[in-house]
Amino acid sequence: MGEESEDHVKRRSLRERMVKSRAPFSELRRRWHARKIDEEVWDELEETLLLADVGLTTTAGLLEAVRSRVGKESLADGINEVLAQAICAQLEENSTSRSLVFDEGTTNVWMLVGVNGVGKTTTTAKLAAREQLAGRSVLLAAADTFRAAAAEQLGIWADRLGIEVIRGQDRGDPGAVAFDAVQAAVARNIDLVVVDTAGRLHNKKNLMEELAKVSRVVQRTSAPLSEVLLVLDATTGQNGLAQAREFVARAGVTGVVLTKVDGAAKGGIVLAIESELNVPVKLLGVGETVEDLVVFDPYDFATALVE
């Protein structure tokens, strides 16, 4: 319950953050007051969705859904709400559960994957803080042995949170780091290991293979790899779908964390990701502090997208 209300606070702040980008659409709404839904209205709705990186195919589908819900003589006033409902319906239809999987009574492993610069390390720290707050013991694995000072970055976060981090050698084997961390956590009865991996572009075969290997290594331990989270930058355009496809295929992604959601970027590409790949968005990163990680709420997301 405590967590619930906290998320509500966060949601409000998410809306506040989105005020800036909301302005043009409020203006739009005033203009649409008491007006019939004509082609221009449809064009503007399309533009709204495209500007949010929803993509052409998904946009066409959503507009079709809206068309079937509004009558010929309807006025444009409430059309944004209808669109939000259509988005929400699509999100809810796609996804069974958005909660993070955790098997009680054993050490769980969550791994974060994604392309370079999306915020994996920061999200690792945020996740750790969140789980710590929920009363779980956490260990971090700095399996990004490639980027200069990535382990130091995670180390600084770990110090702030009072969590231990297992590191390897620079340019060392990330699988070995993950394995050592999981072994250590199992030995000490730690609830959760969060594995931070190096950013990699999804079209690099050897690097994707390396990632597949890390997950195989973890699966060889007694601890279940209960979440593989794809971290996706909300400013990403249509390439996000290609990213998700590859990471799902190569690393067995179980959920998406959409980061840097703050109004300027809306991350509309997750609609296509959910409907094509059936991978739910589970969390949103909405700011720079460790508390800025919130549960993904389809209604809020849909509203922010069209407002």
Next chain:
Amino acid sequence: MFDVISDRFDGIFRRLRSRGKLSADDVEEVAREIRRALLEADVNVRVVKDFVNRIKERATGSEVAQSLSPAQQVIKIVHEELAVTLGGTTGHLSSSAKPPEVIVLVGLQGAGKTTAAAKLAYYLEQQENKRVLLVAADLQRPAAVEQLQVLGQNISVPVFTQPTTPEEVAVAGRQEAERLGRNVVIIDTAGRLQIDDDLMEELNQLCKKVVPDDVLLVLDSMTGQAAVDVAQSFRAQVGLTGLVMTKLDGDTRGGAALSVKEVTGLPILFAGVGETTKDFEAFHPDRMASRILGMGDALTLIEKAEAAFDAEATARTQERMAEGLFTLEDFLDQMQQVRKMGPLSSVMGMLPGVPKELRQAEVDESQLGNIEAIIYSMTPAERKDPSIINGSRRRRIALGSGTSTQAVNGLLKQFTMMRQMMRQMNGAKSKRKGGKGRRGAGVDIPGFDLSGLDIPRPPGA
């Protein structure tokens, strides 16, 4: 979806191949496809609107040149228009009257500023003989300073920092460069959102104090529609002189580049193209144009192919292929010809119609070296007739080429398969030749069947 844009153009135009002029309706239809292509490439919606209108204006009623199909005609117009918008020539950094030259890198979080700072430093030291000082003014992100220090150490470029404020670090960094006699200062700043007024103001103050010659926006090439907003805001609030596109080694179409260029007019100066510090190059607008359109750089390929291929040798090989006499020697010959055109991966990228998987496949050049070594270790008789290669010959070849018998086996197997395929292909081709004459197929690259592509015949071929 996007790789088939040229196919779609073909579909639209097939039925009006005989007509000499593009009608308004034809153009309208093709404009829709261009719009789709550009939107899928993340070009900003508003930019697409203007761009497509310009294309329509230029294409309507334009004469279709003799050597081109109508589809090619429109593609050519689009390509030209894209290249013009992206900037005709490669841009340059502003040159400073009095050293040190100060460059500030700015951008959103995770765009790749720190990596780009090190890459740019290396580039300027190697390509322009500059002596660079890197300044770590990102005091926000944990370990950002350490990251730059490690990168600097790897390329032997000094890194300056101090635990004060970004502004003070920048100013002191500039003084340090003067003291050390470094003639370029690259200042790495913290990532920030363009809508974060406080941080944008901080950046503005920093720039006022250090008076940079260049302020470069580092932009992730995978950025979607927000790219325009980001570039405009940074330009309005801190002033920009150019852009660096990062992560272009991904498979994104990179429409963001077109959007920001069109809206801000700022030159795109550099591109980050790989994991290592040396993977950084001057930005080439024309290459980007082809990439956004998703067609491969057919024209460049034709030029390269013309320059590299010995026409006579090619004709000879083809004859041999058709007759099923293709030997390992011919194979080697071909491989070397293709390699003359450049690294195989880049050649693949330029071939339109090459399946996406293949184009993005990381071609292991060292393997090609192995293949060469294996073939060179064979006797002429073996090269002519690989079927005589028995166990002991295999061992000898493996030993001689420094590979393994498995590698030799692998090559022989591949070669046999390839020869089979060639026979089949040639069989199919000669059948087709009997039918109606096909457009294109002016260029023949052994090993690649280009007959299905519309490549204009190079002059003199």
